[in-house]
Amino acid sequence: MANTVNxxxxxxxxxxxxxxxxxxxxxxxxxxxxxxxxHEDLCVAGNCRVCVVEQEGVNNLVASCAIPAQKGMVIHTNSHKVRNARRHVVELLLSEHNADCTKCYKNTKCELQDLASEMVINEHMFMDLVPDKNYTTDKQSPSIIKDDSKCIRCQRCVRTCHDLQHVSALGVAYKGDHMKISTFFEHPMYEVVCTNCGQCVNRCPTGALIEKNYLDEVWDAIYDEDKHVIVQTAPATRIALGEDLGMESGSIVTGKMAASLRRLGFDSVLDTDFSADLTIMEEGTELLTRLKKALVDKDTSVKLPMFTSCSPGWVKFLEHTYPDYLDNLSTCKSPQQMFGALAKTYYAEKKGLDPDKIVCVSIMPCTAKKFEANRPEMRDSGYQDVDMGLTTRELAVMIKQAGIDFQELPDEKFDSLMGESSGAAVIFGATGGVMEAALRTAYEIVTGREVPFKNLNITAVRGMEGVREANIKLENVLPAWSFLEGVELKTAVAHGLTNAHQIMEAIHKGEANYHFVEVMGCPGGCIGGGGQPIPTTPEIRRKRAEAIYREDEGMAVRKSHENPEVQQIYREFLGEPLSDKSHWLLHTHYVKRKRV
Amino acid sequence: MPEIKELVTGLADKHGRTRESLLPILQGIITEERFISDDALTEVARELDISAALVYGTATFYSFLDTKPRGKFVIRICRTITCDMKGKKQIINTLEDLLKIRVGETTKDKNFTLLETNCLGWCHKGPAMLINDDVFTELTEDKITEIIRDYMRNI
Known part of the structure; x- marks a missing residue:
């Protein structure tokens, strides 16, 4: 075989x-x-030198991650020279690393610590340089903490931010022993183009980039007898949480998660999937309204394509990078924020609770959700709609802290009123899911028939291709939608902000002509979110996506508009999609941000 | 701000707007302004459509692309071993006395900044220094006093 090397x-x-x-x-x-x-997701850097191996006939050790296999190579991975070199590399990194491991959030989950442990490093060979380094920690962001004293300058974060996300909030500044990972002019992450997506957190080998955790705040709320603590869980948490609790990638743990939340002491265990269904109702109606205004009323102020607005990383990316397109973003709040606004109005009213005493906690696969919850616009209930946003990882920590044997838990259901969901809501967690859910509902509203795909599975929008397109022809429509007769609905899906950038450039240059575009900030969508269990690889994300679609197929209700609790809330509280009450609680606006 | 914008646009027109134009543009700003302000860096990033953090990273990598405010005349004394042995310390003392500032500082009137630099390649004629782009070698206390007085007269 010509294309193989021995x-x-x-x-x-x-x-x-x-x-x-x-x-x-x-x-x-x-x-x-x-x-x-x-890192499997990133281009080769070859800067840490810990993967060196010995090649016969070559004097210097070579970095195995960077050197292509060549015919006849004889490699030794565990020679005396290799072991010594690797040990020196790790020792040198440790001499500049704040190795106060017991105080570190990544304690026992740190790749540098694992290596030090494997090499049985007892005494440090080199002088401790940390006291002279004047390292700083940036804790101002509500989402991400950047602690330079833990940084080993491997630049995984820089490559993630540049290659995967096209954001480059983080770069390499200075040189030699002054070299550091820095934002523009070393401004706090909070003040620069950082989208809070947390992909850098997912890939940081040490504790240099971590999520800001709200564990104490949540425990305090749970212990406060006076408070009614409501928890909501995002679609993608239920197929990933198990990974942090000793289970295989792709394990569906919806029932165990509900059970564990109850045991942790949350007063109401509810589901963001409910508000995901609600998002489809609002966003689907918004799309149809925009189409009507554009096609029938010839209203040129209506912006198409309409972009989804569920992903707070994507929303902030657009606010910084393409502020001229903010009117294209759906005005719908994300499911997390819709839920929060309703928890402190509708739910409080129905359950006879004082909204002042409600604490709304969300479990999200996301670090940007922490920022989103803190946005000043997100207070339509009269209170901060969502009080604390936790990542999937933080929930796993809480479950361990409480001594719960997660794998042995029985499957339990969510509480009622805002706990019911459809399969359409579950697939929000994977790239293409919002599009699929929206099409299942919008197509049926317009034609009165189910989408013409086997088992409702719109496979054209699924998968891991960076940008995917799907066109659906609307035929034999109901009389109310006659203006859409024969219209080919053009949609596109992108995940990861580099792909979002690509789609935006195509739109900007007039090369693409879509009606509706779904963008998720993270690779793979929420299943690969910045708050999900670490590590993340293409293989792990594929397994999580498969689990999401399995969960969808197993649901009794597969379409958002058929969710009985969604029908109930429109009947008893909201009236209809895009009603005044909906606009007040479920819709929002966006702000232009600086691009530095 | 408008002047910086104009300067950057002019430099981009001259050198191009691709990534390899970044260094000549930054050098052009230094020639005009003696340092690159955060406004200037932001403007370069916008003009070239690249991330501001990357532009900052490039600027901080090079010692001569200053990101801190500098005087009209930037004096850089060679700190490397040959110049050091030839008496660079006395030269610095004299300069500090003349300008009433320490190394790393800028005079109140923003005319002079005093810095040290790595080897200038004038080891055979040390101690050596740069004032902006001009080289001065075989410095003595008298010589340096004369040079600085000259600059002061011509401001």
Whole structure:
């Protein structure tokens, strides 16, 4: 075979595809080579040198993550020279690293700590340089904490922010021993283009980039007898939480999660999926209204395509990067914020609770949701609609703190009134899911028939392709929607902000002509969110997405408009989609932000 | 701000708007302004459609692309070993006395900034220094006093 290369690693022959690295080849043999700057999702950096190996006939050690396998190479991964070099690399990193591990949020979840432990580093070989470094910690963002004293300058975050997210809020500044990971002019993350997506947090090997946790605040609320603590859980949490509690990727733990929340002491265990269904009702109606204004009323002030607004990372990206397109964003709040506004109005009213005593906690696969909850616009209930946003990871910590044996928990259901959901809401968690859910409902509203796809599965918008397009022709429509007869609804889906950037450029240059565009800020959508269990790889995200679609297929109700609690809230409280009450509680506006 | 905007646009027109134009543009700003302000960096990022953090990273990598305010004349004394052995310390003392500032500072009238720099390549004629782009070598206390007085007269 012309396209394979044969090499020998630790005395074992192996053939790999041409272009694969020595690290890939070693993986094929199940030989573990330690890495730090290497990450499957990112381009090769080769800067940490911890993956060095010895190549026969070559004087210097080579970085296995960066060097392609070449014909006849003889590699040693565990020679005396290699072990010494790796140990020195780790020791040097530790000499500049604040290794106060017991005080670190990433304690026991740190790749540098794992390496130090593996190498049994007892005495430090080099002088401790930390006291002279004047490291700073930026704690101003409501989402992300950046602690330079933990940073090993592997630049995974820089590559993530640039390659995957096209944001580049983080860059490399200065040089030599002054080199650091920095924002523009070392401004706090809160004041720069950072979208709070947390993808850097997902990929940071140490505790240099972590989410701001609200564990104490939530425990305090739970222990406060006077407070009624409501918890809502996002679609993508139920297929990922298990990973942090000893289960396989792709385990569906919806029932166990509800049970664990009750055992933690939350007073009402409810579901963001309910408000995801509500989002579809509002957003679907908004799209149809925009189409009517544009096509029938010839209203040129109506902006198309309409963009989804569920992903707070994407929303902030647009606010910084494409502020001229803010009117294209759906005015719908995200499901988290719709839920919060209703918890302190509708739910309080129905359950006879004083909204002043309600604490609304959300469990999200997301770090940007923490920022979103703190946006000043998000106080339509008269209170901060969502008080604390926790990540999936933080919930796992709480479950461990409470001594709950998660895997042995029985499956329980969510409480009623805002706990019922449809399969359409569940798939919000995967890229393309909002589009699919919206199409299931909008198509039926317009034509009176179900979407013409087997089992309601609109496979064209599924998958992990960065940008996907789907066109649906509307035929034999109901009389009320006659203006849409024969119209081909053009939709597109993008995930990860680099792909969002690509779609925005196409729209901006007039090369793309869509009606409706779904964008999720994170790779894979919320399943790959910045608040999800670490690590994240393409394989893990694929398993999580499969689990989401499995969960959807297993639901009795698969369409948002058929969710009985959604029908009830329109009957008893909101009236109809886009009503005055809906506008007051469920819709919002956006702000132009600086691009630095 | 309008002047900076004009300057950056002019430099981008001259050098282009691709990534490889970044360094000549930043150098152009230094020539005009002696340092690159955050407004200037933001403007470059906007003009080239690249991230401000990346522009900042490039500027901070190079010692001669200052991001802190500098005087009209930036004096850089070579701090490397040959110049040090040839008496760079006395030169610095003399300069500090003459200008009434310490290394790293700028005079109140914003005319002079005093800095140290790595090797200038004039080891055979040390101690050496730069004032903006002009080189002065084989410095003595008398020589330096004369040079600075000259600059002061011509401000």
């Amino acid at each position: 090499i020998k690693i630790d005395g074992i022959d192996v053939s790999v595809e041409a272009g694969k690295t020595v690290l890939d080849a070693a993986k094929k043999l199940n030989i573990h080579i330690p890495t730090l700057c290497y």
